[in-house]
Amino acid sequence: MRAPDPSSVRVPGPWSHREVSANGIRQHVVECGDGPLVVLLHGFPEFWWTWRHQLVALAEGGFRAVAVDLRGYGDTDKPPRGYDLWTLAGDAAGLIGALGDTRAHVVGHDWGGLIAWTMTALQPRRVRSLTVLGAPHPLAVRSQFVRDLRGQGRATASYALAFQVPRWPERALRVDDEGAPADLAAAGDTRTYLDLLTPEALADIATFADGIGPYKDLVIARNADGTLGSTTSLVADAHAAGLLVHPYTFRNENQFLPVGLRTAGGPTDYGDAFAEYAAFYATGIDGVFADNPDTAVAARALHRAA
Template structure:
C-alpha cells in the first residue's frame, strides 16, 4: 500500500502565502494573495484550495485580497468527526471572515463550495458582500431538481449524480471506494463532468494528480462524504425544515451565476430556478465548451468575469 500523503503536502508553492487561521473552534488552512477587498474562495467536493490557483493570483493582481481556504475536513484544515452540517460550515466561513480582520467578504464557491456561499449569505447576511456561484445552483433549486429527476428518471448523468448522493449514506464503503486504487474515482468523476476539450489539455493530469493526492490525506474521504450525508439526512429532521425556511428568503446581495454549458449535472433549468431565489442584482453567465469546472477549464475567462463582477457597476 502506498504511503498516505501528509496533510502539509497540499501547501503547493506559488505566488501566494500559506497560513493557518483559527475560526469557529477549528484550524483552517488558507492560501492568500493580494491586498484590497476580501474575496473568499470555497472549493467543491473532492477538491481543495488549489482548485482556485488561477483566480487566486488573478484577483490578487487586480486589487483584491483573495483567500482560498481548505474547507473543514479537507486539505490541511482540521478534520473533526462532526460539524459537516450547513449551520456549522456556514459558521466556519463567517468565523474565517472575522478572523481575517474583515467586516464583509465577497464569497465565490464552486460546487458544494458554491452551495455554501449561498447558505452563508442567508444565515450570515451582514458578512457577505456578494455571492459568486460557479456550477452551484441555490440549494433549494438543486433540491427541487433532484426530486424532479428522481421521480421522472430523467437525465442520465444527473440521475447518476443523485445515485451517488444516496450511495454516500452507507457507512465505510463509500470512503473505501473513493480512495481505492489511488483515488481512481476522483479522475473518473472529473472526466465525466468536464467538457471534452479540457481533458486533453496539459493541466488536466496535473489537476487529477493534485486532487487524488488531496483525497488520500487521512480523514479527507470520510469528511467529504459527510457533506453528502448531512444533505440527505437533514431532509428527515427538524433542522432540514429550519434550513429550508432560512434559505427561502431571496438573496439580497449581488449574485453571479456562472456555469459551463456542457455541465452534465448542473443544468440550465436548475440555474433558472436559482435565478428566482436571487435578488434583483443577478448576473447569469454560461460558458460554451466548459463542463462542471469553468474555473479550471476556462480560467482566464472565469477570472475576467469574476473581476468585472466583483468590481461592481
C-alpha cells in the same frame, strides 16, 4: 506508513500560507493581494489549489484573495464531525471575521457553492456579494427533486446520495466488457468502456476532449492475487492520440491498495500509498483523481525530484 503530512499541500507561489482559528477549528488559508476581501470555497474532493489561477488574477485586479482548505481537507483540521452545511457555513463566516473583515465577496464551487448559498442565507451580513459555480440554489434542487423525479431527482440520487453508500461509487464505475457510458447508451451507441480504449476510439475521443479518466486498473492491471501486474498500453496509446491521462481513484487506506502495499493494520489504516503512486507516475500518467490530494501532491513532487 503514516498518514501524509497535511502541510504537503502548502505549495509555494506568489501567495502566502498561514493558519486562522475560526468556529472552533484551525483553518489553513492561502492569501494573495490587497484590497476588498474575496473568500474562495473549493468543491469536492479538492483543496485550495483549485483556485491557484484565480488567486493571482484577483490580486492583480486589486482584491485580497483568500482560498481556504475546507474542514476535513488539505491542511485544515479534520475533526470527526461538523460536516453539515450549518457548521461549514459557520466555518466560512467565522473565517471572514478571523481575517479581520466584517464582510467579503464569497465565491463557491460545487460543494463550496452549497456552503456559500447556506452562509448567505444564515449570515447575510457577512456576504458582500455571492458568486456560485456548479451548484444551484438548495431550494431549487429540492423543488426540482420533487417535481422532476426522472431528471433532477434521479441526478441528485445518483450523485449526492450515492456517494454516501459505502463502496457503491466504485461498483458503479467498475469497468467490464458490458459496462457503457450512460450518455452513449442513451444516444443508442452500443460501445462499451473497453471499446473506447482502442487506438482508433481514442483518436475519436481526441476530437472533442483533452483527456481521459480511466479506472486505474486499466493503466496497471491487477494480478489474480491482488498485486500490481503489468503496465498496459493505454497511456502510450492515449498520448499518441494527444490525450492526457488521469486515472481514478487513489486512496490511502489498506482496503483500496494493491496486495503487497498494505500494512499490518486494519482495512482503514493507511498503507504504502506512495509506492502505488510511484508505480503509476512511472507509466507517464499526467495526473490522478485522489481522495487524499495532499498525498497525491507529495507523491508527484517526489516523482519529479527523482
